[in-house]
Amino acid sequence: MRQWRVEVFSRPGMADVQGAHVLGDIQELGITTVEAVQSARVFLIQAEFDDAFAERVARELLADPVCEQYYLGRSGPPAGLAKATLIEIHLKSGVTDPVAESVMAAIADMGVRPQGVRTARKYILLGDVKASQIETIARKILANDVIEDVILGDEAEPPSPHLKPYELNLTHWPIRDLDDAGLEALSKEKDLFLNVIEMRTIQEYYRRLGREPTDIELESLAQTWSEHCVHKTLRSAVDMTMDGQQVHFDNLLKETIFQATQQLNKDWCLSVFADNAGVVEFDDQSAVCFKVETHNHPSALDPYGGAATGIGGVIRDPMGTGLGAKPIANTDIFCFGRPDQSLDEVPKGVLHPRRIMKGVVAGVRDYGNRMGIPTVNGAIYFDDRYQANPLVYCGNVGLMDRSKVTKHPQSGHLVVVVGGRTGRDGIHGATFSSGQMTHEHETIFSHAVQIGNAITEKKMLDVLLQANAAGLYEAITDCGAGGLSSAVGEMGQQLGAEVDLEKVPLKYAGLGYTEIWISEAQERMVLAVKPENLEAIQKIFAGENVESTVIGRFTGDRKLHLRYNGQLVGELDMDFLHEGVPRYSRQARWERPALGEPVMPEKTSYNDDLLRTLSSYNVASKEWVIRQYDHEVQGGSVVKPLVGVANDGPSDAAVIQPKLDSARGLAVSCGMNPLYGDIDPYWMALAGIDEAIRNLVCVGGRVDRIALLDNFCWAKCTDPLVMGTLVRAAQACHDGALAFQAPFISGKDSLNNEFVCEDGTVIRIPPTLLISAMSLVDDIDRCVTMDLKKPGNLVFIVGRTHNELGGSHYYRVHGALGANVPKLDLELAPRIARRLGAAIADGLVVSCHDCSEGGLAVALAEMAFAGGLGLEADLRALPRSRDCSSAAAQLFSESNSRYLVEVTPANYDAFARRMLNLPFGQLGVVTGESRLVISDENSRKVVDADIEILKQAWQRTFDW
Template sequence: MLWRIEIKHKAGVFDSLGEGIQKNIVDLGIVSVSKVQVHHIYNIAGDLTEKQVRMICKELLVDKITQTYTASADQTSSPKYSKKNLHCVEIAYNPGVMDPVEHSTIKGIRDLRDCSKLISSNSLLGIETVQSVHTAKKYLLYGNIAKRELNTVVEKILSNKVLQHVVADVVGEGARPALAVNKKSIPIIVSLIDASDRKLMQISRKGQLFLNLNEMKAIQRHFQKRKQNPTDCELETIAQTWSEHCYHKTFRGNIEYQCSENGKTKTKMVRNLLKSTIVKATNEINKSWCVSVFYDNAGVIKFDKDSNVCFKVETHNHPSALEPFGGANTGIGGVIRDILGTGLGAKPVCSTDVFCFAPPDTSFKDLPPGTLHPKRVMKGVVSGVRDYGNKMGIPTINGSIIFDEKFVGNPLVYCGSVGIMPKDKVKKKVCRGDLVVVVGGRTGRDGIHGATFSSGELTDESETVSSGAVQIGDPIQEKKVLDALIQARDKNLYTAITDCGAGGLSSAAGEMGEELGVRVDLEKIPLKYKGLSYMEVWISEAQERMVMSVPAKKINAFLKIFSDENVEATVIGEFTGNKHLELFYDGQAVCNLEMDFIHGGPPKISRKAHWRTSVVKNPKIDAPINLTKKLSEALGHYNVCSKEWVVRQYDHEVQGGSVIKPFVGVHGDGPSDASVITPKLGSKKGIAVSNGINVRYGMIDPFWMAASCIDEAVRQIVAVGGDFERIAILDNFCWGNPDKPDRLGSLVRAAEGCYKTAIGYQVPFISGKDSLYNEYTEGKKSIAIPGTLLISAIGIVDDVTKTVTMDFKKDGNLVYCIGETFDELGGSIYWDTCGFLGSSVPKLNMPQGRKTFTALKNAVQKGFIRSMHDCSEGGIGVALAEMAFSGGFGVTARLDNVPFKKGIDRNDTVLFSESNSRFIVEIEPQDQKNFERILKGVPFGLVGRVEETSEFVVYGLKQEVCVCADINDLKTAWQEPLKF
């Protein structure tokens, strides 16, 4: 029987959810909705008596203090109705999408069983009879709302077609439509060995293998040698392993690179871009504290005498474009699993998230068809991160949000995670005879390309194709896996572990069995629902699963730990030693491949790339005499302004290690540089985490973008007092289509910038990631994202009690500008506020930068520095303003004392140039001599003084006042733009 329970607030109880939705509706420009109420619907299928249902409601589902409910087995009432001034819409999840609440609700109902006082004895057994729980939300919209407006609200705020649908009629909704069952013979053989080229490409396209002709031919040759045709599963496994996502064909391939600079054109062959730039730098730098680099799921560096830390940043761009909440949610879930699967498993200690969106004030009419509004994308992404991170209890300590119109079709979502592990748990080695165990979530059709849901609602082609690719994560499942696996790790109960990410089991088991060979019995894998074909089981990207290799004699102890934590763990096969990948389904062989062939990789691809210097020139604009307004505009620029609305939704203090928070200062609302935590309770040793990203520099020259990003990430750690010598970095390239030579050319150019800067600073890369093909095609027009490099940095801090923050501390203190300012307004915020890009992009003097970083570290160690902030976007002007309003003090500063390149004669250049390796530092007057002694060899200038009043005054090069403002006004300018 199907029971429908509808829960609503009692009269007089504030409906915050409804209120929030109403506000969002007003944001859309629809003013006719005066009030929104939300009712929670539970559709419970099972053999239940009315008495039992009442008990379930009273004891579990309904908060007696604030809610009331109705329960009925009557299925005639329709949830969708409209009468004058009241419209009801009910939204439910699509078939195949995990209902996030189902699992716990069934558990909660089962718990009611033992309570003999509450239920009569004859219903004791009834509570075990719930078959399914499906939730929905019913929205009551009050007001005289036009049909068109209602549709807009449903589409833009209340639901996302990829996951949800409007319930047309309640009948049958609880027992959701059954999913398609694949009833094909086993195994399916693909006629490949005699296929023509045309046929080969047809096979690739039809199977959505994304393999090119060369690759298909290599596969054909292999099977011709074997004198048999492949099964569909064999072909699919090869396609997964050889995919751009798993194999990074672009970075490993050959590139004929043409570089046109200063009128000269040079051509060279790049063989394996990754090895010849990023990895090469790390090898040459050769730091002893790099423990495991470019090998495991995450890069591992030494932390203290007992432990290592690991760091990984992933992207989840495409799913986030389609379903921002689910995409970001599973994105962070995925990168956390990378940490769980590094070495023999690390414990995640913090997260960092960086997003790129189109501006939130983009007008609806400027949106390309099929894209979501950037504000909605942003809110969804933030909620997705908030949900997963907060629920797993991993503090989100750092991040950044960048806005540019070109991200309209392809928002970028970078999710990073740091973990800690005992130093003897870095190495994993699968042994012959070890059992293959899958733990965590069950397997469903999640993330199977071209998923074949039988769903009436999904008619549009693109949505059908993508529907399987987007899911909602289950952070509690992953937390349980974490709790169990750390115990199993510490008891040495397994020999290797990896996460199920892209490619699902096919990648995870395939990777772990690469050296020995592996046999998997696919029918043993626990499923969410019946009807999956063996191949779907094999390539499903269902979330929250890990694969581990467990010695047979330890399997019982292993399974007990997982069962004690209520985590499903299932033996699904064995590592054999015959160097084959063998898959069986109900005893029938469905795949038998040589590991050497799969992991030998596809034939190298060859591509052309070219890079040409930007033709954009510097603008010629008059220097305004009064720069106050320009400073306000820079502070209010979307890339600069406060992201507090976002950050306050993230738990950034859970785990008890917080030292420097994302927001600092006297009111806790000033933007800190790097964040610092102590990953071990009771220890003063910490880590600092920061990010460097700037797409506007890349529009001028990706080489210098890379250099600036590295400088920014590094100097943020220096700014909190971190040790420049103990910083490791991660690269993360998000680019357009690499088949197009100009996109690939700029990628090569950026990678070269990475190499040169890493060497110059002796800062090693320890891990990285690339996400290519970020283009949105609309008819014949294609919008590519600007090539976006994210550099994430992690630094080891020996004593966190010596760290410093960026807020001015005391009036009367001296303010210094450290590092030289050049005429480098190209790509700056200042020019952007004037409508220009320019060409004079900030460059880097690395020997000078190193000297500066070292001097400042020494000054921090000596305790001279009261506050420090790096100059980045918005230059000295923005840095000074942020320090002033964060500390609640005014400042007087003189631009003529700023150390700047000879020849600069404009106030705006000095105030807003974004030259690298610069800092503003506050010290106490009595430390002046000692501080300046430490700075020997570093350009510096005593530029001003912290003032007791709230006046922010800057004198120009001719000692004239060029900025005069109240810090509270500057703060408002900085806080307003993203105060949703």
């Protein structure tokens, strides 16, 4: 057999976009001696064909006939005067290579099936570069050490991974005779992330059994008991000292967020906190489910792969909810360090925030777009405390049959794994994500990074929807964190299961039984199938080239039996596996931080402050990101993320039409305010809830059908002060849900988001609670967007403005935090939402926008430039608290529950009657003058600016 090497270059005169990008990135690093960069795609093909056929493969398949040329073999440096440096980037052995898989299939279509295909990228740098600079370029721009190898010059390419077949070697990890130090050492040595109490619990279990555990048993326990899988902290008992008072919770989650949901007891909640996603009623036939996950640690190491598998993973949650949903929308919320940090500001072991951001956006883009799921809603937040711990929240909404919200696995059903093959990728992902990161994680935990292949998942989705419609399986769940261990373990919790691990299809030989069991290889789902349905379901799968394999069956003995080639390698009681994890008790303390308000002089004009706030990272337009996401695929887009006369204004929420033949819509939004958490996480959480709900109200979402999701990203909660902030936020979720009658239906937490630098400094993320929300829209024709519609229309403000600049973006651009954090009025906020919602449903409103980041001034500016119209506003009409007397506070305070509403003169009376007894005022009028003019209480024009100037300020920050 021969190995063919094909290099594909751009033809002279044709753009080498990849090369130009790399050159730009090199220049951004401050290296000026590289004059040009040529890029090539490299294919290494092992096959039994002759020169002529190889030539055909290169010409007909691999190279574009117009834009590209190919070279068979290894090309040398180009002729010419400039010094050339050759760098090749190869995937590490065992890393998924989607292109290689497609090329294999395509060559087979041409008539010969190759033995193997690998792909690589080749770069030729022209110009004088020092060896140290080559190293920097390779590491910082071209390759990610976690998944890729760098080959310089004429070095030999890495050998083909012909891994030796695995030979069974049953391994025990003795535990019965260990002391505490020994237990801790074992946990650490094997990366189990189990603490000494958990290890002791396991020790007692094996002492009772009278034997030592095998490796696969301990690994199963570590996966199932990981923070990632069981939320030990949120479910722990907590003793809290708050402002000197003692509060006790037996189970924090049950007594806060769960309790509110239970108390509200909405009949439209069909499955809450029980399955992979929360499920609510959509209409008589259908339900919708929603799940938001985080993929923070993997995205820190490999932003592209981490984010791609983040979205890929969360899509499988609705696919694995009940008997499976069809994914209909994605959401993405990210937190990064400032993208303009200098390289010296970035700690060792951490990628630059800009590289992280670009990689994360590209990862979500490539996976989400390929899946054909519109990315409809999101947000990006910047704070330097996220530089080592970027947060990547990915959400997915699914549409499902109302009659299929529960699973029915029974003993005797077959365990079928479907989709992608299992490899070494993602080993220890669940435990790794449950720990703290250090500067060494980059090398130690590279195996925890998973590599996705969206098309494998899309193919699997296509056939699963058919199998679902045909009713050919009884239960389904995804292989997420913990891999097969979690999926089979969960599905067989009440039954018991036996699994023959050698039957699991592998990407390559050499995996041991434990690796097979805990691998987090992507794009796999587990089904429970009645034996009589096996043939029919496998026919559907095979018909579209999707692999499915029976790996075991569900029993009735409530035990997990794991075998390899007939040899028992693990046996665990399901009860111990799922219920054996010891309960925790945590100490928590909350003390109000000693903060004060900064002294800021009164000004006569706030134009500059408005411009600075508009162009600040958190407020600025995210169009650069939004446009890279397909937000219209599936054809259900009603209110897009960008709206207004030029399609570039910031929409409050997305509305989609899940069923193309029904006028019913679904509104999706989010809210998040980490800055407020530095003052008080209780008010931060309530502001997040209010913001998410305001966004739904603004587009016409029903106020009585709002479902909420929580995602807590916190630092290490073993510190009572950190735990205290978590408790405060959980209490707020309880209070907010009850006030708005909006239950939480699903949630997730990612704790331990802190980074230990080489010098021992710890960087903790601020407490970051993402609230995601969705609601119904009865008639999509009644939806409202935030752009001003017509000169002469009236603009009202509903809601009261307080002197609440604490944590505001106005303070932030001036380098201050402040103390007066926005406090939610739990009685008033829902009343405003309901009344305004009714007015919108009745067609009395032509545009509506909430005041959020940047306050009133930013919201008015956004409405004006999105509509391409001017606005004259008078602050004398602003309903405000007595202490909110300064123009700065009136313009930039971020008080909750405030809406700006555009109404036609004809509807003035009808609208005003609806708002009776609420704080509201007729703030201004829409003009055709293309200026935003805001007069203060003394009729001074405190803002007077051209809307195009305002828009440019808002757009140029991310004009990348």
